Amino acid sequence: MTSNQKALRGRAISFSGNPFERPPAECLVHHEDALILVEDGRITAFGPYADLAATLPPGVEPVHYPDAILTAGFIDTHVHYPQLEMIGAYGAQLLEWLETYTFVTEQRFADRAHADRVAGHFLRELLRAGTTTAMVYCTVHPQSVEAFFAESERFNTRMIAGKVLMDRHAPPALLDTAQRGYDESKALIARWHGRGRQHYCVTPRFAPTSTEAQLDAAGALLREHDAVFMQTHLCENLAEVAWVRELFPERSSYLDTYDHAGLVGQRSMFGHAIHMHEADFHRCHEAGAALAFCPTSNLFLGSGLFQLFDAMDPARPVRVGLGTDVGGGTSLSQLQSLNEAYKVVAMSGRKLDAVRAFYLATLGGARALYLDDRLGRLAPGYDADIAVLDPKGTPLLDFRTRHCDTLEELLFVLMTLGDDRAVRATYVAGECVYDRSRAGDPFRYPARV
Numbered sequence: 380m381t382s383n384q385k386a387l388r389g390r391a392i393s394f395s396g397n398p399f400e401r402p403p404a405e406c407l408v409h410h411e412d413a414l415i416l417v418e419d420g421r422i423t424a425f426g427p428y429a430d431l432a433a434t435l436p437p438g439v440e441p442v443h444y445p446d447a448i449l450t451a452g453f454i455d456t457h458v459h460y461p462q463l464e465m466i467g468a469y470g471a472q473l474l475e476w477l478e479t480y481t482f483v484t485e486q487r488f489a490d491r492a493h494a495d496r497v498a499g500h501f502l503r504e505l506l507r508a509g510t511t512t513a514m515v516y517c518t519v520h521p522q523s524v525e526a527f528f529a530e531s532e533r534f535n536t537r538m539i540a541g542k543v544l545m546d547r548h549a550p551p552a553l554l555d556t557a558q559r560g561y562d563e564s565k566a567l568i569a570r571w572h573g574r575g576r577q578h579y580c581v582t583p584r585f586a587p588t589s590t591e592a593q594l595d596a597a598g599a600l601l602r603e604h605d606a607v608f609m610q611t612h613l614c615e616n617l618a619e620v621a622w623v624r625e626l627f628p629e630r631s632s633y634l635d636t637y638d639h640a641g642l643v644g645q646r647s648m649f650g651h652a653i654h655m656h657e658a659d660f661h662r663c664h665e666a667g668a669a670l671a672f673c674p675t676s677n678l679f680l681g682s683g684l685f686q687l688f689d690a691m692d693p694a695r696p697v698r699v700g701l702g703t704d705v706g707g708g709t710s711l712s713q714l715q716s717l718n719e720a721y722k723v724v725a726m727s728g729r730k731l732d733a734v735r736a737f738y739l740a741t742l743g744g745a746r747a748l749y750l751d752d753r754l755g756r757l758a759p760g761y762d763a764d765i766a767v768l769d770p771k772g773t774p775l776l777d778f779r780t781r782h783c784d785t786l787e788e789l790l791f792v793l794m795t796l797g798d799d800r801a802v803r804a805t806y807v808a809g810e811c812v813y814d815r816s817r818a819g820d821p822f823r824y825p826a827r828v
């Protein structure tokens with residue numbers, strides 16, 4: 380054996396296809412007793428223990444999780460790490476919430492030490508929730524990006540993040556200019572994009588806080604760099620949509636403000652996308668752009684109900700990932716996002732079954748990010764980013780899951796009642812970076828502060 384070989388054993392789920400396009404049962408891979416072999420951070424084999432046990436390298440003893448469910452780590456396609464400090468802020472819809480809470484909180488990230496502290500907390504909370512990859516907004520300050528990627532690099536997590544671009548309609552301390560935002564983003568791309576498992580994301584906050592010149596500069600950044608990502612907000616709130624119409628009277632839609640600047644394409648992620656027209660979905664489908672469904676946030680801020688099955692219409696399916704959108708969202712747990720997603724979908728008379736739900740939180744997110752060749756599945760060649768779920772994680776889960784007859788029912792109860800307490804351990808590139816039962820600090824790397 381070499382020290383970079385490992386094995387995990389337990390009940391496991393994964394996906395072999397998209398359950399929004401094919402019958403869900405055909406897409407779910409399930410082994411009652413699975414073995415996952417890992418070498419150098421990648422999965423080398425995944426299948427029934429009985430079939431694979433003989434291939435275990437000598438000296439490699441599987442870590443056995445007999446009562447757990449192993450899954451690919453969760454993927455959060457829309458979240459703001461600086462807003463962890465203001466999660467659960469009372470009483471406002473989007474635009475007032477931004478002024479009252481968000482823009483106040485984000486000013487503190489001019490201080491690198493502060494950014495380091497919050498990035499440390501944020502990353503640990505993600506891992507505690509079983510999330511191993513996220514697409515993350517930092518603040519307008521380049522040091523907020525440095526702090527985030529530095530912490531991510533320590534844990535070796537695959538993260539996508541970027542400096543917020545804002546050159547109008549925000550407090551002066553949070554504004555850059557089109558040129559400065561471009562220059563600072565370019566320098567951050569040079570420093571971080573493709574370094575280890577870090578990816579850069581060009582991040583115009585949303586059309587109201589960027590001039591057309593800044594949106595154009597963001598488009599130039601995308602054209603000039605290979606495989607960088609783009610994230611922004613779209614059609615979240617009716618007052619916001621009306622404001623964009625006033626600010627960009629010459630554009631045919633909110634989406635068109637971004638499209639005109641070259642921001643709608645593969646690796647573009649639009650957060651919320653609630654108040655969409657058919658033409659918008661059609662354009663996203665055609666361009667290969669993705670939408671982030673952020674149910675806890677959309678409900679908390681009173682923004683509206685994302686039309687998941689409209690977005691996924693097989694006639695012109697749009698890629699959709701699941702986002703927590705903390706601090707607009709109320710939990711970093713993707714199980715809690717799924718709990719609320721089920722209710723949002725139910726309001727439109729449809730049902731989100733557990734197989735589709737877990738797909739959204741794993742392989743669906745990876746597909747939305749064009750990372751589905753390496754993330755989102757338990758399969759040979761995939762990164763060994765794994766969440767170990769505990770169906771007995773709370774007394775109520777323990778009690779309730781005794782009455783589950785099928786795997787689908789068990790997964791559904793997990794997503795309805797589960798949160799970070801239903802995560803027993805989290806593996807990143809094959810390393811156990813979080814273990815709830817570890818004495819002292821459950822995280823592999825101690826907090827810096």
Ligand code: GUN
Binds near residue numbers: 676
């Ligand atoms: N729109 C522009 N900025 C934000 C933000 O920080 N959070 C949410 N939910 N929507 C936004």
Ligand code: ZN
Binds near residue numbers: 457459707
């Ligand atoms: Zn957001």
